[in-house]
Amino acid sequence: MSTPPQSQRTQVAIIGAGPAGLLLGQLLYTAGIDAVIIERQSPEYVLGRIRAGILEQITVDLLQEAGVGQRVAHEGTVHHSIELVFANTRHPIDVTGLTQGKVVTAYGQTEVTRDLMEARQAAGLLSVYEAANVQLHGFEGDRPRVTYEKDGRTHALDCDFIAGCDGFHGICRASVPPGAIREYEKVYPFGWLGILADVPPVSPHAVVYANSERGFALCSMRSLTRSRYYVQCPIDDKVSDWSDERFWDELRRRLDPDLAERIAVGPSIEKSIAPLRSFVAEPMRFGSMFLAGDAAHIVPPTGAKGLNLAASDVKYLSNAFIEHYHEKSEAGIDHYSQQALARVWRAERFSWWLTSLMHRFPDTAGFGQKIQEAELDYLVRSESMSRSLAENYVGLPLDFGMGAGT
Numbered sequence: 001m002s003t004p005p006q007s008q009r010t011q012v013a014i015i016g017a018g019p020a021g022l023l024l025g026q027l028l029y030t031a032g033i034d035a036v037i038i039e040r041q042s043p044e045y046v047l048g049r050i051r052a053g054i055l056e057q058i059t060v061d062l063l064q065e066a067g068v069g070q071r072v073a074h075e076g077t078v079h080h081s082i083e084l085v086f087a088n089t090r091h092p093i094d095v096t097g098l099t100q101g102k103v104v105t106a107y108g109q110t111e112v113t114r115d116l117m118e119a120r121q122a123a124g125l126l127s128v129y130e131a132a133n134v135q136l137h138g139f140e141g142d143r144p145r146v147t148y149e150k151d152g153r154t155h156a157l158d159c160d161f162i163a164g165c166d167g168f169h170g171i172c173r174a175s176v177p178p179g180a181i182r183e184y185e186k187v188y189p190f191g192w193l194g195i196l197a198d199v200p201p202v203s204p205h206a207v208v209y210a211n212s213e214r215g216f217a218l219c220s221m222r223s224l225t226r227s228r229y230y231v232q233c234p235i236d237d238k239v240s241d242w243s244d245e246r247f248w249d250e251l252r253r254r255l256d257p258d259l260a261e262r263i264a265v266g267p268s269i270e271k272s273i274a275p276l277r278s279f280v281a282e283p284m285r286f287g288s289m290f291l292a293g294d295a296a297h298i299v300p301p302t303g304a305k306g307l308n309l310a311a312s313d314v315k316y317l318s319n320a321f322i323e324h325y326h327e328k329s330e331a332g333i334d335h336y337s338q339q340a341l342a343r344v345w346r347a348e349r350f351s352w353w354l355t356s357l358m359h360r361f362p363d364t365a366g367f368g369q370k371i372q373e374a375e376l377d378y379l380v381r382s383e384s385m386s387r388s389l390a391e392n393y394v395g396l397p398l399d400f401g402m403g404a405g406t
């Protein structure tokens with residue numbers, strides 16, 4: 001006879017300790033709501049993933065609200081502008097001037113994760129790392145249960161709600177019966193090769209987005225001594241195809257001559273290739289299970305929206321749980337999916353648009369390039385179009401409205 005699972009109880013079982021899961025845990029903790037986080041990987045593995053770098057003000061404000069805003073306030077780099085490069089020429093976009101004072105902050109996702117992990121540990125809250133075979137049970141009703149294996153035993157966690165914060169490849173979305181979910185997807189025919197290097201950033205602007213005949217390139221930063229750069233690459237390229245020398249050479253060739261000359265090069269400390277995808281799963285609620293962050297949607301990284309959307313999802317979701325427990329109201333829970341999806345689709349549109357505008361597409365050689373250049377030219381000359389870019393880049397307000405068709 002097998003041993004019965006060791007069981008525990010919590011109010012909210014959070015699956016996944018990425019930024020969505022950790023931030024939700026912290027927002028619930030500050031509201032006095034009990035949550036346990038269950039994560040498949042080790043803390044070191046989670047901290048070793050190099051990803052996003054640009055935070056909207058809304059995300060920075062949420063970190064403050066969750067009590068973990070100190071380090072981002074001191075070490076994050078506040079930016080007022082981005083720069084577009086096309087036809088070998090640079091065009092600054094004054095995002096702060098165009099949005100009545102809004103800013104973006106350069107602060108690595110790794111640091112956001114570290115701050116949240118440390119706060120959780122300091123508060124003595126339970127996170128289970130290296131949990132294998134996580135399974136969801138009974139979420140179509142109001143007595144859901146999560147089981148997982150750890151240290152050779154099966155454990156069970158009974159809860160009121162499950163928050164599926166387990167990323168694109170997680171188990172939560174995959175546990176929904178196919179007939180109950182609709183998925184929308186677009187896969188782009190190229191990837192991004194990214195490197196991290198301990199060299200000063202080439203530009204004082206938050207990010208430089210370059211459209212060139214050789215493909216897209218991006219210059220970003222993590223601090224005044226650490227830079228993050230990307231180039232568009234064929235989807236089936238391998239990291240081993242790209243020596244550091246080849247990367248720096250290709251990056252220079254995609255920038256304008258002045259930036260290319262000024263760029264400081266050095267050995268890469270991380271190098272990886274990411275595919276580009278747009279994806280949305282609807283709805284984001286299934287009985288007592290709620291999806292948040294990359295578990296429900298993916299944007300191509302061109303608009304810097306993925307981490308920021310994860311943050312806004314968990315803001316809506318934590319508000320919904322707070323209303324449920326403190327005000328005995330189900331309104332937030334009932335509206336969560338619709339409210340989150342309205343913001344998701346706006347960010348999907350923006351990220352798709354900026355990706356389409358900035359990259360080389362295999363099937364649209366000469367004509368496509370000319371149309372992109374005409375649109376970019378219009379964008380930098382037209383204040384209303386620049387403002388549209390800027391207001392999306394800094395992040396649309398959380399209460400922008402419930403979305404089309406509502």
Ligand code: RFL
Pocket residue numbers: 015016017018019020021038039040041046050051052053054055109131134165166167168169170171192194274292293294295301303304305306307308309310
């Ligand atoms: P995560 O970070 O993927 O975390 C999910 C966690 O769930 C765990 N997990 C499981 N745990 C238990 N059981 C299972 N069966 C599990 N399956 C998975 C995983 O181990 C993991 O720890 O999702 P989350 O929290 O929703 O956060 C989303 C962000 O990570 C993502 O959207 C951003 O990184 C996207 N992104 C960017 N977003 C921005 O806002 N600004 C940017 O500048 C930006 N740049 C980027 C990016 C993503 C990139 N890549 C690599 C895709 C740049 C790049 C190159």
Ligand code: PHB
Pocket residue numbers: 051052053054207218220221228301302303304305
């Ligand atoms: C980054 O710093 O990694 C970064 C910045 C802007 C993007 C995507 C990634 O659009």
